[in-house]
Amino acid sequence: MNGPSNQLNFDALVVGGGIAGGEAALNLASTGYKVLLVEKELSIGGKMIMLSKVFPTLDCAACITTPKVSEISRHPNITIFTSSEISSINKIAENNFEATVVRQPRYVVIEDCTACQLCEQACPVSVPDQYQYNLVGRKAAFIPFSIASPKAAAIDIENCVLCGACEKVCPTNCIDFTQEVETFQVNAKTVILATGFKLFDPLMIPRYGFGLYKNVITSMQMERELAPTRPFNTVLRPGDGKVPDKIAYVLCTGSRDATIGNPICSQICCMYSIKQAQLLMGALPMADVTIYYINIRSFGKGFDEFYQQAKGMGVNFVKGKIGKISEQGNGNLTLRYEDINEGIVKEADHDMVILSVGVLPNQDASDFFGQDELQLDPYNFIHQTDVLASPALTSIKGVFVAGTASGPMDIPDSILSAGSASSEAISYLIQE
Amino acid sequence: MAGIDPKFGEALKNYGAINFNACYNCGTCTAVCSLSTPENSFPREMIRLSVLGMEEELTSSLKPWLCYYCGECTTYCPQTANPGELMMSLRRWLTSKYDWTGLSGLLYKSLPLTIVAFLLVAIGVISFAASQAFNSETIMHYGHYFEMIAIGAVFAFILFPNIIRMWYFVMVRSGKKLSLTTYVKTSGELFIHMFTQKRSLGCDDNQFRWFEHFILVIGYLMLLFTTVFLDWFGSQNLFVILLGYVESALIFIITVDFVKSRIQKNREVSKNSQPSDWFFVIWLLLMGLTALLVRSFIGLGIIENNLWMYLIHLTVLAQWALIIVPFGKWTHFLYRSFAMYFEALLAKAN
Numbered sequence: 001m002n003g004p005s006n007q008l009n010f011d012a013l014v015v016g017g018g019i020a021g022g023e024a025a026l027n028l029a030s031t032g033y034k035v036l037l038v039e040k041e042l043s044i045g046g047k048m049i050m051l052s053k054v055f056p057t058l059d060c061a062a063c064i065t066t067p068k069v070s071e072i073s074r075h076p077n078i079t080i081f082t083s084s085e086i087s088s089i090n091k092i093a094e095n096n097f098e099a100t101v102v103r104q105p106r107y108v109v110i111e112d113c114t115a116c117q118l119c120e121q122a123c124p125v126s127v128p129d130q131y132q133y134n135l136v137g138r139k140a141a142f143i144p145f146s147i148a149s150p151k152a153a154a155i156d157i158e159n160c161v162l163c164g165a166c167e168k169v170c171p172t173n174c175i176d177f178t179q180e181v182e183t184f185q186v187n188a189k190t191v192i193l194a195t196g197f198k199l200f201d202p203l204m205i206p207r208y209g210f211g212l213y214k215n216v217i218t219s220m221q222m223e224r225e226l227a228p229t230r231p232f233n234t235v236l237r238p239g240d241g242k243v244p245d246k247i248a249y250v251l252c253t254g255s256r257d258a259t260i261g262n263p264i265c266s267q268i269c270c271m272y273s274i275k276q277a278q279l280l281m282g283a284l285p286m287a288d289v290t291i292y293y294i295n296i297r298s299f300g301k302g303f304d305e306f307y308q309q310a311k312g313m314g315v316n317f318v319k320g321k322i323g324k325i326s327e328q329g330n331g332n333l334t335l336r337y338e339d340i341n342e343g344i345v346k347e348a349d350h351d352m353v354i355l356s357v358g359v360l361p362n363q364d365a366s367d368f369f370g371q372d373e374l375q376l377d378p379y380n381f382i383h384q385t386d387v388l389a390s391p392a393l394t395s396i397k398g399v400f401v402a403g404t405a406s407g408p409m410d411i412p413d414s415i416l417s418a419g420s421a422s423s424e425a426i427s428y429l430i431q432e
Numbered sequence: 433m434a435g436i437d438p439k440f441g442e443a444l445k446n447y448g449a450i451n452f453n454a455c456y457n458c459g460t461c462t463a464v465c466s467l468s469t470p471e472n473s474f475p476r477e478m479i480r481l482s483v484l485g486m487e488e489e490l491t492s493s494l495k496p497w498l499c500y501y502c503g504e505c506t507t508y509c510p511q512t513a514n515p516g517e518l519m520m521s522l523r524r525w526l527t528s529k530y531d532w533t534g535l536s537g538l539l540y541k542s543l544p545l546t547i548v549a550f551l552l553v554a555i556g557v558i559s560f561a562a563s564q565a566f567n568s569e570t571i572m573h574y575g576h577y578f579e580m581i582a583i584g585a586v587f588a589f590i591l592f593p594n595i596i597r598m599w600y601f602v603m604v605r606s607g608k609k610l611s612l613t614t615y616v617k618t619s620g621e622l623f624i625h626m627f628t629q630k631r632s633l634g635c636d637d638n639q640f641r642w643f644e645h646f647i648l649v650i651g652y653l654m655l656l657f658t659t660v661f662l663d664w665f666g667s668q669n670l671f672v673i674l675l676g677y678v679e680s681a682l683i684f685i686i687t688v689d690f691v692k693s694r695i696q697k698n699r700e701v702s703k704n705s706q707p708s709d710w711f712f713v714i715w716l717l718l719m720g721l722t723a724l725l726v727r728s729f730i731g732l733g734i735i736e737n738n739l740w741m742y743l744i745h746l747t748v749l750a751q752w753a754l755i756i757v758p759f760g761k762w763t764h765f766l767y768r769s770f771a772m773y774f775e776a777l778l779a780k781a782n
Contacts, residue, residue, distance in 0.1 A: 207464070207508070252458070252510070256456070256510055257510035258509075258510055258511060258512045259507070259508060259509070259510055259512075263510075263511075294456060294457075294458040295456075320458070320459045320463070321458035321459055321460045321463070321510075322463065323459070323460050323461075323462070323463020323464040323508070324463065324464055336463045336464075337459060337463045338459025338460075338462035338463050338468075338473060338476055339459075340457055340458075340459050340476075343473055343476070343477050344470050344473050345459075345462050345463060345465075345468045345469065345470055345473040346470065
């Protein structure tokens with residue numbers, strides 16, 4: 001399998017095809033360098049492509065991401081590997097990195113697929129759709145999501161029953177069950193780590209009842225309900241399909257909380273919750289939206305105005321962290337908290353609760369490197385050795401960090417960070 | 433309104449408070465507390481007052497006594513500010529505030545001083561025995577009287593004035609006027625809580641802990657009654673003798689379990705033990721054990737030749753009665769019940 005065609009040479013290896021990795025890859029490619037962009041999911045675009053709108057401008061996230069994603073896909077200097085992961089990166093010398101990249105079979109020849117969705121219709125297997133954060137189902141033969149890039153089908157082999165129905169209906173014969181795992185040896189002169197973050201899993205806080213109470217969902221699920229490509233085409237609560245009219249946001253779910261091992265602020269939850277609250281007021285004009293918070297951290301450009309705007313629209317802000325959530329017979333939820341301004345413990349009823357889940361480090365990158373140690377910071381994000389003067393530098397010379405791989409940040413900061421990482425990478429490439 | 437005193441927090445650390453300055457006022461502790469109500473929301477308010485050092489508000493607050501330390505606040509505190517232990521420390525601090533002699537505070541804050549006090553009492557007992565030429569009959573005779581006198585004196589001169597001070601801090605300073613008949617009519621609360629600690633049943637974790645504690649309190653009070661008024665050591669009545677054995681055995685068994693959980697630190701409530709907690713539970717254990725042994729020695733007729741056993745018991749008893757009861761953790765028995773009584777009174781005044 002490991003023939004000469006699996007030996008690849010690039011100027012830069014970018015790990016992670018989210019908005020930061022994509023931006024860094026574009027910057028490098030537009031400067032004339034050959035870039036390999038490695039993405040472990042079936043589509044590039046990262047988490048941003050899943051979002052509804054962005055704060056504080058309320059621009060459509062997909063409308064910003066998709067042109068960028070298609071530019072990345074079509075750029076002659078960028079090679080994209082989806083469903084691929086790094087198994088190791090070794091630094092041989094300056095400007096000489098040797099990486100092993102493992103590509104999982106998609107069982108679909110991307111170039112031949114027209115995304116006609118006939119395979120989806122033919123497939124008899126239904127499983128929760130991870131790209132809709134389990135709000136709805138999908139088939140085992142499926143297009144990841146409508147604005148995916150590459151927009152091509154994939155076979156979820158874990159759940160596939162190998163009935164061959166998709167193969168029979170495929171008009172271009174692009175389904176190929178003989179595909180195997182491929183291993184590539186990649187030589188690159190520089191590496192950019194844009195491995196992003198993980199969302200906090202609220203199952204770790206059983207007293208909030210996520211997974212147990214159907215009408216307690218995460219902010220990412222609400223993000224999907226509000227997105228243009230949303231699964232239900234309206235906002236509804238998953239328990240019974242009722243349109244909610246008393247919605248609660250629980251801020252700092254999995255952030256600033258030492259008991260679950262993440263004592264730091266996630267930096268985005270206040271603002272995305274305020275954004276969702278505004279969108280909800282537009283989508284459901286009669287609904288009450290309450291945000292329970294410890295502190296509102298609206299620190300960026302235009303953020304505080306955005307917060308004041310939400311208040312002006314009638315979003316209810318209550319200072320006090322939710323202690324516990326219990327479910328009533330009708331699926332409504334009772335939230336117990338201390339109203340900090342009054343110093344009194346209170347209970348409030350809501351028919352839908354959104355847990356504003358925080359940002360956790362993605363520690364994948366720490367395992368890539370052999371002899372050179374990629375240092376992590378105390379919170380297990382990638383350590384920035386010169387955070388003030390050169391924030392893209394890591395503990396390994398020639399390896400740069402972009403976006404939330406180095407810590408929680410919002411989209412504009414991720415793009416800035418990607419710009420910084422690509423500039424550092426270019427100057428490292430030129431120094432040779 | 434009292435001024436802000438940042439040094440107060442430092443003082444409170446001597447009573448066992450840890451890390452409460454880390455509090456960022458999210459209110460999780462209050463929200464997860466199963467005893468917290470809209471009328472009495474805690475512990476966050478207590479943490480805030482402690483951080484700011486608002487002593488006057490703290491002195492007149494009953495909230496520390498309304499907490500029965502299930503420890504959920506500490507388990508879930510996102511800042512690991514340990515609100516449960518702060519409440520415990522405030523109870524120790526309040527005990528020293530109520531105590532007019534000031535000895536409680538000194539003993540809480542200084543382990544060496546506590547040890548000196550225990551040694552002094554031990555020396556006193558041994559000297560007394562020596563002055564009686566180690567005659568077992570006279571020593572046991574006086575030992576029996578000592579119990580009665582000590583109980584009477586400690587109540588009259590220490591505990592009663594301290595309860596009055598607590599009443600003054602809480603009730604008089606509240607400015608609420610209550611008639612004597614209300615005091616009398618509500619007094620049932622005092623005794624219910626004194627003998628049942630039923631409020632602690634409201635804690636989520638607490639059913640078994642409550643049961644153990646309940647048996648311990650009843651066993652302790654009955655043993656006191658059996659030895660002092662039924663003259664367990666002198667009695668020939670089989671029922672009285674057996675009753676005493678059962679009571680002292682119960683005290684021993686339960687305190688062994690309490691000591692064990694303090695060593696294993698297997699519950700929030702037993703994770704942070706101050707010297708006063710160790711002394712309280714170990715001396716209670718020793719009281720049960722030595723009383724049991726003394727009575728067996730008497731039953732076997734070997735106490736005259738083994739007076740040391742009785743002297744150990746008397747020493748433990750004297751240290752208990754002269755140090756732990758008036759100035760140590762024993763007082764929570766009174767203050768908790770009076771706090772519930774005062775709380776019921778204040779509720780009526782509103």
